[in-house]
Amino acid sequence: MLWLRTLLKTSGYASTLAWIRRRVERVGAVEHPDPALVKAAEWSVAMAAAFYPGRAQCLERSLVLYYLLRRQGIPVRYCHGVQPFPLVSHAWIEYQGEVINDVPERVREFARFPDQLP
Numbered sequence: 185m186l187w188l189r190t191l192l193k194t195s196g197y198a199s200t201l202a203w204i205r206r207r208v209e210r211v212g213a214v215e216h217p218d219p220a221l222v223k224a225a226e227w228s229v230a231m232a233a234a235f236y237p238g239r240a241q242c243l244e245r246s247l248v249l250y251y252l253l254r255r256q257g258i259p260v261r262y263c264h265g266v267q268p269f270p271l272v273s274h275a276w277i278e279y280q281g282e283v284i285n286d287v288p289e290r291v292r293e294f295a296r297f298p299d300q301l302p
Contacts, residue, residue, distance in 0.1 A: 185229075185232050185233065185236050185240055185244055185245075185248055186236075188200065188244055188247050188248055188251070189240070189244050191203060192243070192244070192247075200247070201300055201301060204247065204250070204251050204254075204301060205301055205302060207251070207255065208250075208251065208254040208255060208301070208302060209302050211254060211255060211256075211257050212257055213257050213258075213259045214256070214257035214258060214259075217256075217257065217258045217259075221253075221256065221258065222253065222258060222260075222279050222284060225249060225252050225253050225256075225258075226249060226277075226284050226285050228252075229245055229248050229249045229252065229285070230245070230285070232248075233245045242274055242275045242276065242286070243264075243275045245275075245285060246262060246263075246264075246275035246276055246277050246285060247262070247275070249277050249284075249285055250262040250277055250301065253277070253279075254301075254302075258279070259279075260277050260278065260279045260284070261277065261278040261279075261299065262275070262277060262299070262300065262301045263275065263276050263277065263278055263291070263296055263297075263299075264296070264297045264300065265291065265294030265295055265296045265297060266294060266295055266297070267293050267294050267295070268295075272294075273294075274286075274290075274291065274293075274294050276291050
């Protein structure tokens with residue numbers, strides 16, 4: 185989490201996505217991933233965020249979770265959206281069409297951007 189936050193602050197959002205993209209695009213998808221791995225990764229990232237000094241935002245949490253799962257070949261989707269009033273952006277991860285690191289009702293409040301990661 186610290187590495188990703190540092191990368192976001194020093195290199196910016198686009199460079200951070202490019203760094204992640206380079207590391208996950210060649211990883212083949214696992215045909216039948218164990219759902220327990222997805223839950224374990226989500227729980228681990230949530231606990232790391234809870235104990236992270238300062239506060240890990242949805243962007244950091246989602247990018248870390250995406251990176252960890254994609255490196256294992258689990259086909260998850262990084263989602264990013266915006267709400268116009270009040271102007272707020274939000275990031276989350278989906279697995280098999282379901283939100284895994286947030287509440288589905290919350291993400292429905294946001295207009296989704298096109299996919300930015302493979």
